[in-house]
């Protein structure tokens with residue numbers, strides 16, 4: 504009986520230790536008033552650097568065609584002359600020939616708030632009508648949609664989004680993932696990605 508009790512107590516102690524570890528790893532609080540400052544921490548945030556895509560170029564995991572970013576799911580298109588970019592001449596369709604995602608690791612200070620800005624549109628050549636993406640920074644995530652029925656005629660209708668996250672680690676993966684579930688060819692389009700610190704003094 505004593506052995507059982509000792510086992511139970513040690514189990515409770517283990518739970519308590521796990522609980523403490525979880526508490527110490529709790530996400531830092533986002534400073535919702537902090538203003539972005541300093542340089543863009545994302546490299547090739549406008550997707551201008553890499554293999555010249557022509558009209559568009561479909562890339563997959565382990566591709567070297569897009570500088571500084573990795574395809575982490577499915578396929579994406581680096582789009583050139585097919586449509587106007589929000590910045591420069593290239594943008595990314597997150598549905599290449601399947602639902603895709605791209606990611607880049609940046610250095611971050613744990614506990615500090617960072618601001619992400621990016622432009623979102625949608626591929627009008629086919630369904631789904633409402634394109635959806637998940638933007639994540641480490642384990643923090645946010646969801647955005649682009650409704651093609653509200654896109655101006657003959658215009659990309661780029662929408663700028665702003666999102667804040669508090670870094671949990673010294674390195675944070677910034678990931679844009681298609682959440683589309685229909686078709687896989689005509690996805691959400693992103694461009695002009697910036698991630699900036701908020702405490703530059």
Ligand SMILES: [Ca+2]
Pocket residue numbers: 548549550551588589590591592593594694695
């Ligand atoms: Ca661009």
